[in-house]
Amino acid sequence: MKRDYPEKPERVYYFGTCLVNMLYPEAGMAGISLIEREGVEVVFPRKQTCCGQPAYNSGFPEEARDVARHQLKQFGKNYPIIIPSGSCAGMMRHHYPKLFADSPEYQEMLRFSDRVFELTEFLVRVLQIRLEDKGEPVKITWHSSCHANREMGVIQDSKSLLRQLSNVELIELSREDECCGFGGTFSVKQPEISSAMVIDKVEDIRQTGTKKVISGDCGCLMNITGAIEYRNLDIAGQHIAEFLWERTHG
Amino acid sequence: MVKKTFSLQKNVSRFIDNGQLRRNLRFSMDTMKQTRAALFSDKSEFETLRKLGQSIRQRSLDKLPELLVQLEEKCTANGIRVHWAETVDDANQIVLDVINQHGSSRLVKGKSMVSEEMHLNSFLADHGVDPIETDLGEFIIQLAGETPSHIIVPAIHKNKAEIADLFHKKIPDTPYTEEVEELNAIARKILRQKFFEAEIGISGVNMAVAETGTLCLVENEGNGRMCTTLPPVHIAVMGLEKVVEKLVDVPPLMRLLTGSATGQPITTYVNMITSPRKPGEKDGPREIHLIILDNKRSKILADPQLRQTLQCIRCGTCLSHCPVYTRIGGHAYGFVYPGPIGTILTPQIEGLKNTNDLINASSLCNACEEVCPVKIPIPDLIRRLRNESMSNKGSVEGAGTKRALSEMSAWKAWKLINRHAVLNRLSGKAAAAFGKQLKGIGPLKAWTSCRTLPKFARKSMLDLADENGVSDE
Numbered sequence A: 001m002k003r004d005y006p007e008k009p010e011r012v013y014y015f016g017t018c019l020v021n022m023l024y025p026e027a028g029m030a031g032i033s034l035i036e037r038e039g040v041e042v043v044f045p046r047k048q049t050c051c052g053q054p055a056y057n058s059g060f061p062e063e064a065r066d067v068a069r070h071q072l073k074q075f076g077k078n079y080p081i082i083i084p085s086g087s088c089a090g091m092m093r094h095h096y097p098k099l100f101a102d103s104p105e106y107q108e109m110l111r112f113s114d115r116v117f118e119l120t121e122f123l124v125r126v127l128q129i130r131l132e133d134k135g136e137p138v139k140i141t142w143h144s145s146c147h148a149n150r151e152m153g154v155i156q157d158s159k160s161l162l163r164q165l166s167n168v169e170l171i172e173l174s175r176e177d178e179c180c181g182f183g184g185t186f187s188v189k190q191p192e193i194s195s196a197m198v199i200d201k202v203e204d205i206r207q208t209g210t211k212k213v214i215s216g217d218c219g220c221l222m223n224i225t226g227a228i229e230y231r232n233l234d235i236a237g238q239h240i241a242e243f244l245w246e247r248t249h250g
Numbered sequence B: 001m002v003k004k005t006f007s008l009q010k011n012v013s014r015f016i017d018n019g020q021l022r023r024n025l026r027f028s029m030d031t032m033k034q035t036r037a038a039l040f041s042d043k044s045e046f047e048t049l050r051k052l053g054q055s056i057r058q059r060s061l062d063k064l065p066e067l068l069v070q071l072e073e074k075c076t077a078n079g080i081r082v083h084w085a086e087t088v089d090d091a092n093q094i095v096l097d098v099i100n101q102h103g104s105s106r107l108v109k110g111k112s113m114v115s116e117e118m119h120l121n122s123f124l125a126d127h128g129v130d131p132i133e134t135d136l137g138e139f140i141i142q143l144a145g146e147t148p149s150h151i152i153v154p155a156i157h158k159n160k161a162e163i164a165d166l167f168h169k170k171i172p173d174t175p176y177t178e179e180v181e182e183l184n185a186i187a188r189k190i191l192r193q194k195f196f197e198a199e200i201g202i203s204g205v206n207m208a209v210a211e212t213g214t215l216c217l218v219e220n221e222g223n224g225r226m227c228t229t230l231p232p233v234h235i236a237v238m239g240l241e242k243v244v245e246k247l248v249d250v251p252p253l254m255r256l257l258t259g260s261a262t263g264q265p266i267t268t269y270v271n272m273i274t275s276p277r278k279p280g281e282k283d284g285p286r287e288i289h290l291i292i293l294d295n296k297r298s299k300i301l302a303d304p305q306l307r308q309t310l311q312c313i314r315c316g317t318c319l320s321h322c323p324v325y326t327r328i329g330g331h332a333y334g335f336v337y338p339g340p341i342g343t344i345l346t347p348q349i350e351g352l353k354n355t356n357d358l359i360n361a362s363s364l365c366n367a368c369e370e371v372c373p374v375k376i377p378i379p380d381l382i383r384r385l386r387n388e389s390m391s392n393k394g395s396v397e398g399a400g401t402k403r404a405l406s407e408m409s410a411w412k413a414w415k416l417i418n419r420h421a422v423l424n425r426l427s428g429k430a431a432a433a434f435g436k437q438l439k440g441i442g443p444l445k446a447w448t449s450c451r452t453l454p455k456f457a458r459k460s461m462l463d464l465a466d467e468n469g470v471s472d473e
């Protein structure tokens, strides 16, 4: 996705996402640390909630709009908004304007959307971050979330960060572009298809022989690691922000 | 032929554990994806072509009423008889009338999804006529008494051994063989005889050109050429959206169609049919009928967003790239059009009520939108139909059909929590609330059938941010 990137800002907003908040808080904090280390101040509005995607995808646009308006209020100043999730970023960047297409709030939403960046995209394109790997040699594999890939177009950014780590060997999946089967409410509305998909994904991960799968989206991670644990496999899932931070600080 | 009790969920349970089906699909899909990717390897060139395809289709739809009138005039002037059919019943009746006029009983048929939509074969069978399917894939599933499971490769769910077995059992004096060449030869021998005897040939139409009154038909086996030239009468059936304005619109669309469908720059046969046999000509049918079917399409056209559904050129590549289709196969979709295109088209033709939970056949991964050669925003249209299914104000037939109190109130609660930060935080313990909301949407056991439960963190990120003094402004 072609877009123009701003100069390095003094201050940014951080939208943690509800899954990070509840399930992967350390990953969220690691994202903040990575940004702050580059000399950028991070503001984390405490009244933020959910991007609204679950309702948006389930046939409840009115509910999604209400929740979107709530976020708009929490992120009122003209700072870039950084999100450690390709899916929530895609929602706020591409779907907010669609949700308000016929409303007087459209322009406001458009301006809001324009400020939205996925975390790795921001680290690479705006902060031009350079990473120094301090960790032990390790082999990992990478899972692309569909929305990071097809809505935000940031997979190359995420992978370029992993490739900056000199001791990390990235072994790619054979079907990296294929959905892991999470799809939010899809996983409970069509459980059998979703299960079939995540089982295949875990098998693909296992075939790489690595012990760690990294992703930029906690929805996928929750799904994939849940299926890995169910099979009792010795593979860990980790959000890219946490992985990058662990390997480069201290 | 609406299946009143259709349930995607039930169908999925029937098909998903069929390992042979899954392997057959995976194998074929992978091959199709690779050949397509090889042809469209230059991303920016493909994007330019796709935009052109999209604009051609959109222009055609914008001008559809005029173009259809023009098509009728041109065809009529060329000697093709044009018939309008509002419903599939009308269309079937027109076919039957033509058959009866000629007192024919020997029919051959080329591949046509519209004829599937009409359930033409079973209608004709009820009237004592049995058309022979001549496309190899269609021939196979006709032998098996099945329906197509893919819009380009009708028998994709079958592998060589299954076809070998079918030929051996269903065609008299046929030894069992898995040699593709031999299987082809068996079918060819039977079909050749049928072509010679045929009194009427039926075909579909890939696109019809308003400017010239030309019917375009692409295929790889030559059976389409036979069906439209050998028998004295040719009946072509098309959905009314298949018209394009000008002859110059054809090449880019053809390239997109064949490239997306089979990875071919062009098909082995490209038929462009403009008139019946003229005096002095040595071949071609003496009579051509074109049946133009509406079947709810004009209603779809009236909605500016849903209209994009009609841009479809039926290339089938959204099926081949769909992770859901690859797991369950075309028959699980219950109606004629499977895969992502079926997920958006079928509810608009059959109504949201009859198609029940079909709109849930997507994880919204966007793979279909990424490959669609005419840039139909399939995920957005799925969301739109989901909105309609939950709303009393929708315009699609059967709108509001999925309104269930438990789910409505789950989303109301979700909204409350997410509009009030205090509630959200308290419910940080949100975990508990999340679990509770989930019940109205789908059962928890669905999640745990192959996964462990998510582990909620003891301290939320909001808590950690407080502890670490992250700015709140």
Ligand code: SF4
Pocket (backbone or CB within 6 Å): B260, B311, B312, B313, B314, B315, B316, B317, B318, B319, B340, B341, B368, B371, B372, B373, B374, B375, B376
């Ligand atoms: S929706 Fe697009 S990809 Fe799917 S069959 Fe139609 S044209 Fe092809």
